[in-house]
Amino acid sequence: MGVGNTGDNVSNLIDDTRDRLSSLSGQELFALLLLLGIAILLIDLVRRLTMGELALGRLWRYTWNGLVDSLYIALAAIGLSMTYSILRFANFSHGDLVTTGAFSGWAVAWVIGGWGMYGIGELVLFSPTPAGPTGGELGMDVLASPVAILVGLVAAALLTIGVALAIDRLVYKRMRDTGGIPLLIASVGVALALRYIIGVFWTVESHSATASAPIIEDFPDWMWWVPFDRVNLHELTLVLIAVGLIIGLHLLLQYTKLGKAMRAMADNKDLALITGIPTERVIFATWTIGAGLAGVAGYLIVLDRGQFSINIGWFLLLLIFAAVILGGIGSIYGALVGSLVIGLTINVSLVWIPADMNEIAAFTLMILILIIKPDGLLGGVETA
């Protein structure tokens, strides 16, 4: 034959070089470069701080914003990570569960806040006519209507869970045994359908839901250690609720069989069935927790930002995915760590780059870390 051999030497050479590059040492090289880069940035940070190029207050503010962003990303990411590992697919409709939580929760909060003063339709649809109320008129802040806001929070969780379970019934349940990719594609379909069904009712325009956030500027003496001069109560509510839920979830998974059952299912679904794990019930629990957290995340983001549209979850989705993958799928601590990395990256990176490039930094970091650790930061490390 002989025809096939021309140029084989050359391609062998190329092959070899590439093999060497893509081998472990290549990964180590990347890791080294990344660490080096981070080290340089840290040194530069210290330099900027000491030289006065960067005010400490601003760095603190970036960090705080990063923490706040991390928390709502984490709420969504934990749920995504759980459904990812147990149902074995990347759920692209998770972002729209966040949206669902925002819309359903605030609709309920408005109905309660404006009960008797305005028509139900006006409240549920967030003032579709100019005559309707605004969030400010309804007094939608945590001090003025704590009950409405709390009920809205619970409703956001419950209604999102309901929607997620209904979708599972209608779509995913019929596809339990298909591979991850068909499910992923179906979830893109779910994402579009869900988002624009919401759009048909609430339009694609944005709505403003809350009154402006109450601010505390005078602290009692014993709170001398607080490094802020002002606290936004809505932001604080977000932080407290998110941290509380994460701790609660940790305890739930640590001290009940549910956590083990979920891991077992993530590992080997057929065998889980055989050992008597009620898999459908575990799936139910997974959706309940995952969608509940997503719904709460959506609701809290709106509480913090005041304003939202049907794209709120979709725009977050890629960040959520980045967090989940960075952390390594299947571990809630991984999702937490990933969220922190992403949240801090998009904020603290502003020290060096303009604001329109911060997401680029986050996604680039995600890709780099995946190259170095293909299973994610905590991939393979088993946690609750």
Added chain:
Amino acid sequence: MSETDPDGDPETETTDGPDSADDSSAMIRPKWREDLLLIAKIVLATYVGFFVVGILSGAGINSTVGTLQSITFWAALFALGALALNLHWGYTGMFNIGVAGFMAIGAYTMSIAIASPDGSPAGFGLPIPVGIILGMIAAGIAGLVLVIPTLRVRADYFAIVTLGFSEIVRLSVQSRSLRRIGDTEYGTGGGQGIRATPVDSVIPWLFDQPVIGDVGNVFLEIGAAIGIASSVLMRGMYTGVLILFVIAFYILLTRIAYSPFGRVLKAIRDDELAAKSLGKRTDRAKIVAFAVGCALMGLVGTLWMGSRTHISPDSFMPLITFYVFVALIVGGSGSNTGSVIGGFAFAAFIFEGPRFVRTIVRENLGTDFPRTAYGAFAELGGGDPTAMIGYVLYQQADEVRYILLGVVLIVIMIKRPDGLLGHRKEISAGVDLTRRGAVADGGRPAVGGDTDAAAADDRQSNTGDDNDSQMETNDPDTTTAENGGKDHE
């Protein structure tokens, strides 16, 4: 031209085998004719459908033909995208959801290359074909840069990596920092995008070309005679160019599919380690396939933006990627014919369909519909269903399109995960594998025991020149005897 071109090609190239010449054209592409027929049927049926509905609803001939041309334009574009994606996903199993990013790279590179040097941002004023080629190369290189370090990343992680990459591309071209790079006049224009000057736009350029221009002018005259405006036909010209590209892509990808290279790609999709252990350079094949696919996506980007004089980052939202995916899935991934049909079906029914319905609603029910669900429900409660219909189909046509898109995806995944055409046996080989070489009879020989006699003869005639085969020492009689034994069981 769409019919003679691809058909003629395979025949010319296989005439070298003395006795196989007759068969092999049919063998190489077992379903060539049926596939073309299928595409033609679907396209024709859709055209007739849209035309009749359009005319009946009073949209006018020019307007209806305009819709058809618009459908064809998008169909060609999505078919191109789906074909390129098919190389990644359908064949190699690389789940690339960053299509929009590679299209953006192609389109931006072309725009920077061809935009006028005194524009803002400035371009290099190169000829259009050069721009197209540069766009392809840039997208291909971007693919290389992305795929080499991420070869080891799991399939679903890889998907997110590509999606992240496409967002990086979009956000970068949008970023202020690249608006004008450094102190140069050149750059991406940021959110403003790049304007290639009208003089450079592709359609007039096409009309300046020798043959194409003449053909175009003839079409213009015919169009004028039957009441179709030149604007529609000019755009039709461009769509014609796209169709030529579809044909070229189709031939290229079909060739890849029916070849040992395609076989390696398929093996990678099925089980990469197994392929590797058989001595296949899977990494190289993946890199090549990915880069080529990305280059093709870049080409699609240039062709898409080539019909525009202005390019901006908004055109490359991830949604475009999902459009391409839906097109591929509708047709059935893994099948090139399916990709073309999927592109067409997507463009006609999901992309343009709701707009068309909207036009019809407007023509028949007017435009005076409530603007909010609130109003629609109020009027529905007041006993006026047209308000609701108008609200959903006219005011919310866009939302309805997305819902339709979503539902179609879900239903296909549940009911027909293999696409409209179903699971298609596209056997990846340069020849028809189902029969032995020199079997002379025209019919399809049954496989298994019945062919043994022919097979045995065949082997005897073959072993003489088959000196590479280790198997030649194999005594034909033994094999036949064994087969006989098996039959007894």
Added chain:
Amino acid sequence: MSDVETDVTEVASEDSENDTETASHAVDSPILAVENLEKRFGGIVAVDGASFSVERGSITGLIGPNGAGKSTTFNCITGVHTPNEGRVVFDGDEITGQQPHQIANRGLVRTFQIARELPEMTVLENMMLAPKNQIGESLWRSVLPHFRGEMVEQEEQLREQAWEMLEFFEIDHLAEEYAENLSGGQRKLLELARALQTEPEMLMLDEPMAGVNPTLEHKLLEHIHELREQGYTFLIVEHDMDVIMNNCERVIVMHQGAVLDEGTPAEIKDNEQVIEAYLGGEI
């Protein structure tokens, strides 16, 4: 029929000794030599300084208790894993740390403990994939008309070869079936047939008989002997002692990652250590 088969097996194993002597290409040096191989996974040392060699044209058995490191050794030899220490020499060349495809292209081809057929390809496509040096395996050659003609010619040749091989293994009736629809045993046959399509010099089979019905097992062994006569070398991991003792000229025993003993089946049977570590009270 079964009588005939058992006969063939016996004859074959007797023949084989003559064969190695008379084989024209036989070189004195072993075809495969493993020196001081070591592979660690975290804290676990799966292979711990194993050294052995395989004679050209032989059927060599590799046995050992579960977890002895046999599959890991296979993986290290064939490039699936990179060994932490040690050398692998095949046919005079060092192949340590090379990529699986490079090793396969040198003529050292393996099968897997759990068959890895290519499920969504037909049996014939599986077979067509394997041969080396295919013209159309590079993108340009598969596309450009100039090469296309040659490619088609080669494809026709490969097709003939594939059919012959399928007939040899008596699975030609399944040629158009998708590989995922084969039963466990048929998959094992396909894997072996496919490996042979690469025209290897040496085949490494990881538990080829596990889960295979005894009747089929006999046929497989018969094929292996026939192939050995044609000059192939075999290294077989197997737990079925009948298979090992009746078919191998040499047996290597691994234990806790190292080679415990090496010798003819008869010698192995008598080794106290081996009996204790592996064979239990069986023999």
Added chain:
Amino acid sequence: MALLDVDGLDAGYGDLQIVENVDLAVDAGEYVTIVGPNGAGKSTVMKSIFGLTTHMGGSITFSDEEISGYRPEDIITTGIGYVPQNGNIFPSMSVMENLEMGAYILDEVPQDRLDRIFNRFPILDERRGQTAGDLSGGQQQMLAMGRALMLDPDLLLLDEPSAGLAPDLVDDMFDRIDQINEAGTSILLVEQNAKEALRRCSRGYVLVQGQNRYVDEGDALLADEQVRQDFLGG
């Protein structure tokens, strides 16, 4: 009345029927083997008993209770344990956790059974903390057995437990199955190591192409020339 009585079972996957009209019985304390060529449907029968396939007809009774149509999580509470042919461990959980999962339906892990299992399979004791997926093939097989024994079932379904085991362990495994059986647990075993299995069992079934072909005492089947030739490799 038999402990397990499968009567005219039709089953398969989705629309695809694999098993056709299979009858099968296991009496209390009995040791029954199913042999047959690859792809005959042996594993499918086992899965069907455990509610893992599409039930298409026939009845399955266990302890006088009709269990066809039950979900696996209910079947396990009736006293059937099952060690499937493939994927019979949780690969990313530790050995200990795997065993604990065996007792998932109990409120707490029965320590005495755990000790007994560690006695039988000392390697598991040694490797308690290791990730199960990194065990060798044979070690995994033992772990799977151990897991199924955590519930002390009345009937144990074993699908090719000796596949991939070293010879001493094969013997060992068969011995242990004997012991488990002698301790009162009924056994339904699928084996490719047919001679050994038939030698030890009280009754054997030969399954071919999804249907019963032969039923007899194990030794009788072993002696049957036709069976030997077609299924036992002479």
Added chain:
Amino acid sequence: LDALGAGDNGEDADARIGVLQPESGDLGDLGTPIADGAELPTIQLENEGVDFSIDLRREDTETTPDVGVNRAEALLDAGYPAVTGAAASDVTITCAEDVWIPNEVVAISPASTSPDITDMDGNWLLRTAPSDAWQGDAMAEIAVEQEGAEEIATLYLNNDYGQGLNDEFVAGCEDRGAEVLEEVPFEPEQPSYDSELESTIGEEPDLLMVVGYPESGQVIFRDFYSDFDDGTTILVPDGLIDPSLPGQVDNPMENVMGTAPSARGPGRDAFTDMYEDEFGREPGVFNGQAYDATAVLILATLAGGEIDGATISEHVREVANPGGEEIGPSNLDEGLEMAANGDEIQYLGASGSVDFDDNGDQVAVTYDIGRYHEDGYDVEDTIEYES
């Protein structure tokens, strides 16, 4: 039979006007009232019972160039040689270059203010909206001379409109000797603009200029008032002037000043009355400009007597620019008759006197300066500009 006649009734129409506005998408909030304004002349004429039949079709650009072009093509194919459109400069420019200019469609944009439009073919693309080249300069004047700001930061929507206006404003400020500390682009519909605000307000400028649309504006102002409000003056252009904003943001927004092209043309009162009668709300930004654009296109069509782009183009300046009988919103019906008779007329519009220069731009523009307060937005002052 109605079905057959409805679409191509152009055969018997006296003028055919397309309205291409963003009725959904980023500018959906602004675009719909603009489209209403553009449709008002035909409603008015129908109510007044004139003898002319005017065929008007509305299309939605969804605020994206791709859809815009697609819809512009649809209008072209359906035989509308004159278009009131579009809004959002990138959409307008793309439509003009890809559809209108090559196919000789006359488009008058009521809302696209990008300076780039000035350079485009004034025969086919005109506008009743003023160029941002002026507004940017006007804003710079307000910022530096009137407000006395020495250090300035800007925050702009990252698209044609935002980028264009920002560039002009920055140039204007620097010419006047002020320092521009930061220019930060932002993306629409982000969940938060904290980081963008941090990089601008964080630099402690005397004045912050924000260009954008209400969609994102709501979030920016919310973020501003919750974390960054130190009393810094904020200056916004027309895109961020929306009387409902203080309610949406739940803050009186008293530190926010705005400039917008004035809609105080000679015919303003008549227009405002009609608009309120018809739609039940006050006209918003560019609504008057939209009315004027449609009115001019109708008059030009009738003056030319042919439904054909080239003819309309020839007559646009004839009916709009000085010379002849004064026609305005209040006597549009008479204007129609006169135009059809070939009488010389001069249209004086709702938004201004509507005189086009050779580039298709307005010859003179007045800018309103106003401030937000608890219940909305009020104009406090005006400045004049002439080219």
